[in-house]
Amino acid sequence: MKLRCIAVDDEPLALEMVSNFIRQTSFMSFEGRFESAIEALSHINQNEVDLVFLDIQMPDLSGMELARVLEGNKTGKKPKIIFTTAYNQFAIEGYKVDALDYLLKPFSYEEFLKAGSKAYNYFAKVTKEPPEENSDYIFLKVEYQFIKILLKDIIFIEGYKDYIKVHLKSRPTPLLSLNSLKNLEDLLPENKFMRVHRSFIISLDEILSITRNTVNMGKVTITVSDNYKEKFLAFLNKWIH
Secondary structure: OOOEEEEOOOOOHHHHHHHHHHHHHHEEEEEEEOOHHHHHHHHHOOOOOOEEEEOOOOOOOHHHHHHHHOOOOOOOOOOOEEEEEEHHHHHHHHHHOOOOEEEEEOHHHHHHHHHHHHHHHHHHHHOOOOOOOOOEEEEEEEEEEEEEEEEHHHHEEEEEOOOOOEEEOOOOEEEEEEEOHHHHHHHHOOOOOOEEOOEEEEEHHOOOOEOOOOOEEEOOEEOOOOHHHHHOOOOOOOOOO
8 A cells, every 4th residue: 555645835945855755755655746735736636645745834725724625625535634834833723624643844754754654554544455565665865865775685774873874785885874774664574674683674585694693694794682682583483494
């Protein structure tokens, strides 16, 4: 299941950021970006949209007014809304129009992903569809661009305080990204990747050898820390039979 998402904001930089966040998220499908609520409403009335990332203060028609219009929409087109705004005084009013969440600007990708995951879980329960496997790629911000990374190309991911190193089969040097292992852990499919240490996520397909306490990923041997050992041993027991 992929959520069909649009971004609505009259601030170009904010609109670009949210649009890129949607593109980067594997369970979201980017369906459009709009600088006015009126344009967004026209698109919603003509297309299938699941989730709207919606700024509140906009000219002509505000985000809150658009939410009220959608609430009373007799066509049945009622996408869920996550508000994105710099003003926290709208929080209570936002929940009155049944908004799923409320992101206060400036927000990080981690906060965006948390709100998006809440929306994904909501739709999974409503539609009663089993969770779909993640896409076979992710987008990762490297310097000033988003780079498409195939999951099958990843060997392991190394985490530091404020950034990560993604070690790939196709590159002699790792990609460096201002991100966190927690974000990547949420994006990557559990049947393909495992966190074995506070600083490492490994690709299960790239393991060359294994012991009860370590995994060998070719040139690197990674220690399995105590906090992740129970899950790792369960995998190990399955792997050796």
